[in-house]
Amino acid sequence: MTGTVLIAGALGLVGRAALAEYEAAGWDIIALARRQPEFETRARFLSVDLTDAEACRAALAPLRDIGRIVYGALYEKPDLGRGWLEADQIATNAAMLRNLLDALEPGNPGLRHLSLLQGTKAYGVHLGQMPIPGKESAPRHIHPNFYWAQEDLVRERQARASWSFTIVRPQALIGFALGSSMNLLSAIGCYAAISRELGVPLVWPGAGARYTEATDVRLLARAMFWAAGAEGAANRTFNVTNGDVFLWQDLFPLVARRFGLEMGAPHPMSLAVLMGDKGPVWQRIAVRHGLAPWTLEQLIGGSWQFADFAFARPGQTASILSTIAIRQAGFGDCIDSAVMLDEWLAELQRRRILPA
Incomplete structure (x- = not known):
């Protein structure tokens, strides 16, 4: 049809x-x-x-x-x-x-x-x-x-x-769009690339341990x-949702490997604050690697705020959804969230949106 x-x-x-x-x-x-x-x-x-x-x-x-x-x-x-x-x-x-x-x-x-x-x-x-x-x-x-x-x-x-x-x-959509207010993929990828450009290890910026899912x-x-x-x-x-449960901090070593970074000691900090002045750093990265001609603001939109929300929620231990209803209705697709994240980061590198 x-x-x-x-x-x-x-x-x-x-x-x-x-x-x-x-x-x-x-x-x-x-x-x-x-x-x-x-x-x-x-x-x-x-x-x-x-x-x-x-x-x-x-x-x-x-x-x-x-x-x-x-x-x-x-x-x-x-x-x-x-x-x-x-x-x-x-x-x-x-x-x-x-x-x-x-x-x-x-x-x-x-x-x-x-x-x-x-x-x-x-x-x-x-x-x-x-x-x-x-x-x-x-x-x-x-x-x-x-x-x-x-x-x-x-x-x-x-x-x-x-x-x-x-x-x-x-829950926690993972994919690509320009200027989205809730684009964790671009926020994670740009944060890692900027960390590498500045010569520092990749630091988990969240707080607490909150079991969650992604889609x-x-x-x-x-x-x-x-x-x-x-x-x-x-x-x-x-x-x-994808069908599995994870901690975001457990996926950050995967991100580090994708960008050739070492993991640093966890340190709770706001990415909205930390990344606020990193536009020139991103432009330097984009020129050196021949990336798509978008500014950090065009790529991220309001997603630094959303990353802060996703990575640090004091007093919360889990955000998990039941997907029994849709499976019983006939839709059972699933994907491993770690595999998904690595696939998407690799795809954005292939498209020259993120540096390899």
Whole structure:
């Protein structure tokens, strides 16, 4: 089966992976992004400001034959953690999805599925120790979250529509995107490369021992593609992770080997602070190694803040999700997280995004 899929946020971590998955499957793709892609693709790219209802209608209402939507667009505030709880961040993300659906639904009666992204903040992981494991059947957490505003909108629309939806909840997405607010891969790789350039060992900058999981964006894209065509995934929510559990500090020796570094003594420190003045160091690295012409800011976005959040959470011992539901529904893909991390670092070196 093929058709036309619209991917919102097509150059983000999730959107890029979904684009690659649908392109490989032979689908026609309409991709929404603020900029043009820096890679070759058959997708038709449109620049649309999803916060502007009138602009959405002008750009999207003429589109026809949309069979699926992958919604990966996201608005984050400069102060990442504080923004997660603020009313304007919630309202903006809800309005973006509403504007898209208002523009697309009337002219696309053949729409059959919407993939919607959430995450472990659904279980309150950003507020303190979450219940272990996080289960989709748990009552909605009391904290304010744009997830709930978007989900309520989608459930209300779906009740009178011919399409279904699937909500996916990954943890610690690993993949590549420029300027993402939550790109651990680029943060880890750039931190290691800068450490090597400065002639210092690679230091684990986190604090405590928190067992956790990750989700390869390629695996997430396969899960969303599967869910869009699986009857048992209709109008359901699924946790999606790689399938194993680890400590981030146990993966840092792998990173050190990839960059030819020794491991130094662990030292808790904020990467957002430590890396704040390292733009010139990165430019020096990029020139010497003939890397893609992007600044450190373009590569990392707000991800130093997210790395600090991922690596040091006082009082938390674990963030682990149950993936029983999606396995019982029929999707069982998995990948070793250490293998995944090394594959992705090697791939970014091959693309000359990171130095070899």
